[in-house]
Amino acid sequence: MKKLHTLSAATMMIAALGLTGCTVEPESASSEAPSDGAQAESEIVLETNQELHDALPEDIKDAGTIVAVNSGSFPPYTVIDSNNELSGATAEVGEAIGQILGVEIEHNTVDGLASVLAGMDAGRFDLDLGPVGDYEERHAQATFIDWVQEYVVFAVEKGNPESITGLESVCGTSIAVQAGGSAERVIKEQSDKCVEEGKEPVDVQSYKDQPSSVLAVQSSRADAFFSSQAPLTYFVEQSDGALELAGTGKSNGFDDILQGALVPKGSPLEDTMLEAFKILFDSGRYEEIMTEYGLEGNMIEAPGLNMGS
Incomplete structure (x- = not known):
């Protein structure tokens, strides 16, 4: 399965928000899946859903690209190596979502969630696949498409x-x-x-x-x-x-922590992305990706909008 390449983004103000912040890969860490050192080929074939493709904004359909952003390495979801290549569970989710929507997912990396939100507000980015912590106070700034649970x-x-x-x-x-x-x-x-x-x-x-x-x-x-x-x-x-x-198996001061992708509040991608994630779940590809990266314990039954509190 191919790797997706990150593109350099404009330097913006650093401000750390939320449980997951900007991280970099330690020198000793592999940039591949932790399970077997390589991404496995999927036996599940995802086809373009024409109805969802047609529902995309015209500028995205014309470009054939959704411009996505992430806030740095967060293994095993996102790992960025010395060649600025993105791998991990989120990269594979992005490739699958692109197949369902019939577009490419173009990945950019910025420094921290504040820069992600600022870039979205400025219209530079359409989507952050995350997973980013879904907390109610963030709903005023973005809409979350939750696809994992964290502890x-x-x-x-x-x-x-x-x-x-x-x-x-x-x-x-x-x-x-x-x-x-x-x-x-x-x-x-x-x-x-x-x-x-x-x-x-x-x-x-x-x-x-x-x-x-x-x-x-x-x-x-x-x-x-x-x-x-x-x-x-x-x-x-x-x-x-x-x-x-x-300390596993305990709340450790937290309620249920849902995490997901996010789009700008009011984005026309809200419902389209949710439906694409539903297809990803129903196809079995979601479970396949999560299992490949040892994330079975972080799976949820179905995706949803703004389910965090």
Whole structure:
């Protein structure tokens, strides 16, 4: 299956928003699927849905292209290698959606969700395939087409020396998080609770990206990295046994976290993209892609608009 190429985007103001921020691939990480090191050929053939193609805006049909954007590597969904090539589950979802709509998905990379939204407002981008956290406060800026569910857990050193079993067990420990994200907010709130209960506060260490946070744990500067389960699973697999997950199967301060693609609020692509994702799900290709990247636990039964809260 071919790789999709990223195109350079204009430099815009950096502002980190949400649980998933801009990340870069660590030097030791592979740019391919974590399961077997290569993208598998699909046995499912997707054909263009003429009705959905005809429903696309005229400028997209004329160009034959939907201009998509992402905010950097977020493995195993998006991985951008040194040649600026995009791979991962999102790349394969984008290729499948393009087949259904009868257009190419052109990928651009910018720095952070704020830049994604600014680019959409300026008309430079039609779509972010994500997955981006769907929170109610974001519905005023964009419409989400939710296609995965996420969880927030801890990556710790092998053997879990600080016995971190969930959010309630982190008092007195040092926890790495991505700056400006929801995980940072939740861990700081937990630190305040620790103090209220007469326990030691959490030493919250905020880093600009995921690789820096992972390195903090591997170098024993932090006891754990608190972040999304899907990318943490990827980093654990890439650590050659140095890391493991902790606090899985718990809410860890979060309600259900739905994530998805997003389009500008009021975009004519809203309903068309939702119907394309429904075909992706019903065809079995969605399950095939998610399974290929070890994301079975992040699947949802059906896509929907603005299902997050």
